[in-house]
Amino acid sequence: MQVEFKNVSFYYNYNMKDEKKALSDINMYLQSNLIHGIIGSIGSGKSTMLELMNGITMPTSGEITIGKYELFKKSFKFNKFRYDVGLVYQFPEKQFFCNSVGEEVAFAEKIFNPKNKNIKTKVVKVLKMVGLDKTYLKRNPSMLNGGEKRRVAIASVLISNPKLLILDEPTIGLDNNSKKNLMDLLRILKEKYLKTIIIVTHDVDMLYEIVDNVVVLNKGKIVVQGNKLDVFSNVDLLDKNNAPVPSVIRTEKIIYDKTGVDLGYLPNMNSLVRAIKSAIEKNKFEDQKKAVPYE
């Protein structure tokens, strides 16, 4: 499900004394069946953009098209849209209110599809998608650990089978193991279940490993957008706009600045270690140091 923004602006408290510009003149196109990341410093408009995508807030001006839905047009039907777009908030587990995981996950289905008699099978299927088995059905969601809670929250959104899944800071407050599991889950959702996924985050190290495309925001404007390699390789531009830079790329950049050696595209830390090792074995750092004065 693709997402398109055309000249979208948004002001908090529009036309009031404390009016505050959050987004201005945003144009972007996010392709379907990919993982997109939205990054930027605090207050750059990330969360606002996400609320616009989910139709929670209405843009002050401009048009938003998500799949076949033209948001806030006359023909626009909210309930069908809600079925197709799933939003997972920051700390989604704080919204739990049922006594068991089964009820919690089934809640949306009961509302969207009250005539469905096979809710339980559907719940089991969705829990399986997020890597939880049947034994969780009867457990109390508040007694689960952080990673499991987050999975249950994602399952309760997946039950309505959304084509577009939007996550606001999905890894916040999770420990490393839960984080890795969540990243694997998102990859599976994209590859096996063909979902389009949009992640708003400042955890760029996580993002760098799973994302396809990146949008960088600063002060309510898009600084750069595109393929992750193109975006992240431009470290100076990211620094200038207070956007976070993945640690692997940051290290490569420091090495480049110090020695002039370009280690090339490295997808993760292990490849970085291998690249450093082979550069040292081939005496690349030494050669470059000698070469610099003669340039």
Added chain:
Amino acid sequence: MDILSIKNLTFRYNDKFIFDNFNLSIERGSWVTIAGSNGAGKTTLVKILAGLEKSYSNITIFGLPLNKKNVYDIREKIGFLFDTPDNFFACETVEDELAFSLENMAVAPKTIRKKIKEVSQKLNIDSLLKENPSNLSGGEKQKVALACALMLEPRILILDDALLMIDVNERDDILKLLKEYNEGKRVTIISFTHDLYEAKYSDRLVVLNEGIIIIDGKFPWVFNEERVMRKIGLEVPFAVELSQKLKVYKIIDTLELDLERLVSLVCK
């Protein structure tokens, strides 16, 4: 001298023991980072220290036993900061929010204004003073919450994942500022987190797992236990993990927290 000591703490939710005979003491003026994965007992411990959870224990803070009689006196001198500041804002503007607690203590308006200026400049939130706290982003809210706590000049600052939403770029500035308070004003900082990067600034790192202290020591020594940390799900800072891996290939022989220093060692 210990500003806080916990002796024989036992606490359970229903029939699940979170702490069983737990002991910890914290020295006055130190910065202690208490790390642990989800479910290690961090938040429970914060709640116990705030007097929000009843426990069987011998806790003394500022030399006073933590009980019904003393809890309000003790709380007055402690700044608590939680991971989600949304639940805590009560005023229309950031400025009112900062003034709120001091106004309640009948501090002179002139002093309050002076303090607001000082604290907001330090935290770089002076441009937000007239904003409504609910319009701010997550990271800005956490900075405002931190400012509110600093307004009261607490003797102890207890942070429960309170810097979670602050940007990586800005995190160092905030941590440096806290270090200033810690060293200059001798504010004891107890930071509960699973971000081990804070170890760079703290005097002591304590790692909790299932209510038991499994690692207790100083940087960089503690990171020799990096494998244990990773096993219980803690995220080791990038530079430490990278130096650990480079150490295996004998490219370097120390653990580093700072990327720049690490690269200079690699490329020397």
